[in-house]
Structure formats: C-alpha cells, structure tokens
Amino acid sequence: MTVAVLLPGSDPALLDRLTAQLRAAGAREVRDTLPTDLAEPVLICSGDLVAHDAVIRHVATAPGAGSVALVLPDGPGEPVREERGQLVPGEPTGVSGGLVRVGVADLPALSGGLSVADLLAGGAIVTAQRVRLLVARRVESPAETPAALAAVAEVDSDRAELKLAVKEQDDFFTTYFVSPWSPRVTKLAARLRLSPSQVTAVSIVVVAAAAALFAFGGNRLAWVLGGVLLYLGFVLDCVDGQLARYTRNFSVFGGWLDTIADRGKEYLVYAGLAVGAEAAGLAGAWPLAIAAIGLQTVRHMTDTWYGTLHDVAVRSASAAPAADGGVAGRLGAVSARVRADTGSVAYWLKRTAAFPIGERWAVMALLAALFGPRIALIGVLAGIVVAFAYTLGLRTLRALGMRVSAFAGVPAAVQRDDGPFARLVPESSVGRLLTRSGGRPLVGAVAAALVGAVLVGLAYAGQTPVERAVATISAAVAIILVAGLPAGAAHRRPLDFLVPAALRAAEYLFVIAVGVSYDVPAWATFLLLFALALWHYDLTARLEKRETGGWLQRWGLGWDGRILVLGLGCASGQAAAMTVTIAAYLLFTFLLGSVIWWRNRAAAAAL
Numbered sequence: 171m172t173v174a175v176l177l178p179g180s181d182p183a184l185l186d187r188l189t190a191q192l193r194a195a196g197a198r199e200v201r202d203t204l205p206t207d208l209a210e211p212v213l214i215c216s217g218d219l220v221a222h223d224a225v226i227r228h229v230a231t232a233p234g235a236g237s238v239a240l241v242l243p244d245g246p247g248e249p250v251r252e253e254r255g256q257l258v259p260g261e262p263t264g265v266s267g268g269l270v271r272v273g274v275a276d277l278p279a280l281s282g283g284l285s286v287a288d289l290l291a292g293g294a295i296v297t298a299q300r301v302r303l304l305v306a307r308r309v310e311s312p313a314e315t316p317a318a319l320a321a322v323a324e325v326d327s328d329r330a331e332l333k334l335a336v337k338e339q340d341d342f343f344t345t346y347f348v349s350p351w352s353p354r355v356t357k358l359a360a361r362l363r364l365s366p367s368q369v370t371a372v373s374i375v376v377v378a379a380a381a382a383l384f385a386f387g388g389n390r391l392a393w394v395l396g397g398v399l400l401y402l403g404f405v406l407d408c409v410d411g412q413l414a415r416y417t418r419n420f421s422v423f424g425g426w427l428d429t430i431a432d433r434g435k436e437y438l439v440y441a442g443l444a445v446g447a448e449a450a451g452l453a454g455a456w457p458l459a460i461a462a463i464g465l466q467t468v469r470h471m472t473d474t475w476y477g478t479l480h481d482v483a484v485r486s487a488s489a490a491p492a493a494d495g496g497v498a499g500r501l502g503a504v505s506a507r508v509r510a511d512t513g514s515v516a517y518w519l520k521r522t523a524a525f526p527i528g529e530r531w532a533v534m535a536l537l538a539a540l541f542g543p544r545i546a547l548i549g550v551l552a553g554i555v556v557a558f559a560y561t562l563g564l565r566t567l568r569a570l571g572m573r574v575s576a577f578a579g580v581p582a583a584v585q586r587d588d589g590p591f592a593r594l595v596p597e598s599s600v601g602r603l604l605t606r607s608g609g610r611p612l613v614g615a616v617a618a619a620l621v622g623a624v625l626v627g628l629a630y631a632g633q634t635p636v637e638r639a640v641a642t643i644s645a646a647v648a649i650i651l652v653a654g655l656p657a658g659a660a661h662r663r664p665l666d667f668l669v670p671a672a673l674r675a676a677e678y679l680f681v682i683a684v685g686v687s688y689d690v691p692a693w694a695t696f697l698l699l700f701a702l703a704l705w706h707y708d709l710t711a712r713l714e715k716r717e718t719g720g721w722l723q724r725w726g727l728g729w730d731g732r733i734l735v736l737g738l739g740c741a742s743g744q745a746a747a748m749t750v751t752i753a754a755y756l757l758f759t760f761l762l763g764s765v766i767w768w769r770n771r772a773a774a775a776a777l
Contacts, residue, residue, distance in 0.1 A: 179217020216268030240267030381442030456692030525557035589728015596658030622679025646737035688745030
C-alpha cells in the first residue's frame with residue numbers, strides 16, 4: 171500500500187475515475203498535495219490521464235523499490251528521453267504519461283518539484299514504463315475524454331495483460347518455440363492460484379528429473395524423455411516470470427529464487443550429462459562439464475557487470491561524447507540499428523550469437539536425444555566458447571568508449587568477493603603505494619587468472635609430489651598477492667567491469683588445477699565449482715538490489731581465503747577431502763544464509 175497524489179484536472183468525472191483507479195492499484199489514500207514525512211513510495215498522477223486500470227496498476231506494482239514513470243510516444247506532457255529502459259537527460263524520445271511512482275530513496279528529490287525532470291535533477295534513477303497493447307492518453311480538455319474512454323473500452327484488458335506477460339523482445343528459441351503457447355500455461359497457473367515461486371519449484375523438479383534420465387537412463391529412450399522434460403522445464407522457467415507479470419505478484423525472494431534456480435538447474439543438467447556419458451563408457455565427459463560450468467559462470471559475471479557499466483554510462487553525460495566516433499561509437503550505432511530492426515536476419519543472428527539460456531537448453535535437449543550425453547556437452551561447451559569470445563570482444567571494445575566506472579556507488583571489495591587476505595594485502599607498503607598511484611585492479615585480476623592457467627598447464631604436464639605441493643602453495647600466494655595488492659585502488663576505469671569475472675576465473679582455474687594435480691574425483695571438482703557459482707550468482711543478485719553481503723559474505727572467506735585453505739589442504743595431502751569440505755560448507759552457508767537473508771529482505775520490503 172502507498173499514498174497517491176492526484177494533481178488538478180479540468181474534468182471532475184475524470185478525477186473521480188482516477189481516484190478509484192489509484193485506490194484499486196493499491197493506494198490507501200489519495201490526496202491533492204504531497205504529505206510531509208513520507209516513508210513509503212508515493213504515486214503522483216496527473217489529472218488529465220485516461221488509461222486502463224492495468225496501466226496504473228503496472229506502474230504502481232512495478233518490481234523493485236525504485237522510481238518508475240509512465241512514458242507515452244507523443245501527446246501533451248513533459249518531453250523525456252528513454253534509453254536502456256531508463257529516463258535520462260537528452261533529446262526527447264517521448265513524453266511523460268503523467269504517472270510516476272517515486273521510490274522511498276528518491277523522495278528527497280521531490281523537494282524541487284513533482285515532475286520527472288525534478289526527479290532526474292535530484293539524482294533519482296527512473297525506470298521507463300511504456301504502454302503496449304493497452305491504452306493511455308493525456309487529454310487537454312474535457313471534450314477529448316469521451317474519445318479516450320472509448321479507445322480504452324475497445325481493448326480487452328485481461329487478454330492484453332496476458333500477452334504483455336510475455337517479454338517483448340525475447341530470444342529466437344523462446345519467441346518461436348515457447349511463447350506461442352506458454353501464455354495458456356500461465357493462464358492455467360493463475361486460475362489454480364499458483365505463485366510464481368511455486369511454478370519455479372515445479373520447474374526445478376522437472377529439470378532434476380531430466381538430469382536424472384540423462385545420468386541414469388542409459389539408453390536412447392531415456393535421453394529422448396530427458397530432452398522432452400528439459401524443454402518442458404524451460405517452458406515452466408518462462409511461465410514463472412510470465413505469471414509474476416500477469417498477476418503482478420513480484421517479490422524480492424521470488425526474483426532471487428528464479429535467478430539462482432535458472433543457473434542451478436542448468437548446471438545440474440551438465441552434471442547429469444557427465445554422469446550419463448561416463449556410465450556409457452564415454453571418457454572425457456566430466457572435463458567437458460567442468461569447463462562448461464566454469465566458463466559459463468565467468469561469462470555471466472562479464473554480462474552482469476557490462477550491463478551495470480552501460481547503465482551508468484547512459485545516465486552520465488560525461489560518457490556521451492564517446493558515442494560520436496571511434497570504434498566504440500561505431501559499434502554502438504551498428505548495435506542500435508540491428509536492435510531496432512526487430513525480426514530481421516541480422517537481429518536474430520545478433521541475439522543467437524550470445525547463446526542465451528533458451529538456445530543452450532535446446533542444444534542440450536536436442537543433441538542428448540539424438541547423439542547422447544557427451545555430444546550434448548561438446549555442443550553446449552562449443553556454443554559457450556564462441557558466445558564468450560563474441561560478447562567479450564565486442565563489449566570490451568565498446569567499454570573503451572565509456573568514460574565511467576561500473577563500480578560507481580558500489581563497494582568494490584564486496585563485489586570482488588574479497589576475503590581477509592585480499593583486504594589486508596592492500597594495507598602493506600606496496601599496496602598503499604599502488605593505491606596512491608592509482609594502481610590497476612584489472613591488471614592484477616587478469617594476472618591472477620594467468621597464474622591459475624599456468625597452474626592448470628603444470629598439472630597436466632605432470633609433477634613429483636614435492637613439485638606439486640610447491641607449485642600449488644606458490645600459485646595460491648601469487649594469486650593473492652597480484653590480485654590483492656591493487657585491490658585498494660579505485661576501480662574507476664571502464665574496463666574494470668572485468669575485474670570480478672577475472673577473479674572468478676582465477677579461483678575456478680585454481681580449483682581445476684588442484685583437481686587435476688591431486689587426482690581429485692571429477693565430480694568433487696564440479697561440486698566445488700557448482701557451490702562457488704551459486705555463491706557468486708547470489709552476490710550479483712545483491713548487486714541488482716544494491717545490497718551488501720553482511721555476515722553471509724564474510725562467512726564465505728572470500729576468493730583469497732578459499733584459495734589458501736584449499737592450497738594448504740592439498741599440501742597436507744587432503745586435496746579431495748578439502749575440496750568436498752569447502753563445497754559442502756559453501757552450499758550449507760549459501761542455502762541457510764541466503765534464504766534467511768532474502769526472506770528477511772522480502773519481509774522488510776513488504777512493510
């Protein structure tokens with residue numbers, strides 16, 4: 171529930187209609203002035219807005235705690251510019267729709283006025299809410315109201331909302347093989363009064379069954395059934411989001427669960443394919459699964475932080491000149507043209523080249539059914555490698571033209587997942603010197619990843635027990651020093667968005683090297699990578715909510731602490747036991763701590 175402020179209008183009947191709509195959207199009180207000492211979101215509605223009830227409800231119930239503004243393509247209203255779903259200063263691309271939900275953190279910005287421009291001037295980040303399929307208009311006189319109301323009446327609101335539950339621009343496989351019929355499942359789930367989180371839980375069970383068939387079926391029929399279940403699991407994975415949008419049932423915990431479940435389900439299938447291939451006598455399946463989980467997680471880290479960098483650049487006027495020329499500017503212009511050409515061959519090639527989740531799951535389902543588990547792993551790993559090279563190369567070039575930092579307003583040490591040693595090393599004389607001289611955190615993180623890669627190479631080359639122990643401990647210390655010494659420096663350069671991914675790569679490569687050097691069972695190495703992946707996805711989920719890890723993040727020991735503990739365990743001859751112990755500890759801490767954290771966060775958001 172919230173408070174709504176209804177601004178004056180010339181049509182009393184329209185004001186009465188808007189009052190009823192605002193109350194139906196969740197406003198417990200509708201006023202004509204802004205109350206003082208507000209401690210909850212506020213809806214500000216212009217008295218000239220004619221719209222479906224759903225339009226107002228969508229703005230009022232938009233996910234997240236930030237500010238949201240209705241944007242129309244034309245008509246009377248304050249000119250605004252939308253870019254990457256945000257309102258930013260610049261050449262107008264539309265007009266304000268006369269409806270804004272102001273988040274609690276942005277309430278101080280209203281001291282300068284109640285317009286969108288006042289919010290932006292006050293430093294608020296405002297998400298744009300565009301109108302599709304439904305009707306929203308601003309009328310300039312009472313004479314225009316009947317025509318606007320007639321336009322509203324012509325559109326079936328429920329049917330439009332069901333269509334709106336499907337993402338406007340999704341990937342190729344989802345668009346053509348899921349979205350044409352998934353709204354029917356969404357409608358059924360709504361009638362059964364299922365929550366989005368319950369649909370997510372069903373999806374987990376279905377995908378787990380698919381993984382079990384891949385692992386233990388042992389024949390073509392089982393693999394075909396596994397492929398079918400994997401497809402159905404992906405459909406349900408789409409339905410949970412569609413159901414949330416259709417019923418406006420958003421929650422912090424539900425959003426977190428969906429994110430974590432997506433990654434967990436996919437990696438569970440990797441493991442199922444590896445077990446099935448090994449059971450069929452096909453060697454090399456576990457290394458494929460290990461490479462896939464490590465590379466895909468690192469790639470996701472680059473995706474998350476590049477998105478953050480791009481959002482900061484959009485809001486920053488200092489980044490705008492870079493778009494006028496150079497490689498970054500030309501790449502940005504080409505990308506914008508392709509995105510605008512919806513449905514073209516170039517558009518679909520661009521989206522498919524990134525190898526999104528629907529395409530990955532489709533490749534695994536199809537190849538497993540036709541050729542077996544190992545070929546499925548080879549196919550998905552090949553796609554991940556190509557997509558990672560494509561996205562990393564282009565995004566690095568584009569980032570060079572952005573004159574901002576992805577870490578603006580973000581605690582770098584938390585998102586780096588620094589532990590006690592990585593926080594202590596920068597306090598040394600060398601670390602302080604690097605901090606004062608503007609050391610380069612990315613160079614240190616990449617160097618750490620290279621040390622991990624060298625250790626993997628040495629592991630495959632073969633070593634004596636003494637050489638192996640010396641190499642492991644030396645690599646652990648080297649990784650901590652080269653990545654930790656510049657950690658105290660400001661992460662202010664555009665390419666520093668790659669720092670978290672490089673640190674993930676360094677840790678994962680160290681784990682893989684230990685597994686190879688000390689003959690740790692491949693499933694144990696995969697288990698530790700699985701636990702680390704969930705831990706790091708949880709960290710990026712907090713980034714989206716601007717949350718810190720608190721006690722949970724400290725209990726994870728940090729990438730440096732985990733590397734050192736694993737290295738010492740190997741040196742003492744307990745590599746396999748230490749690998750499993752760290753994995754079990756992280757999974758337990760993640761499951762207990764994360765669920766408690768996000769449940770408490772959701773409860774606080776509901777107050």
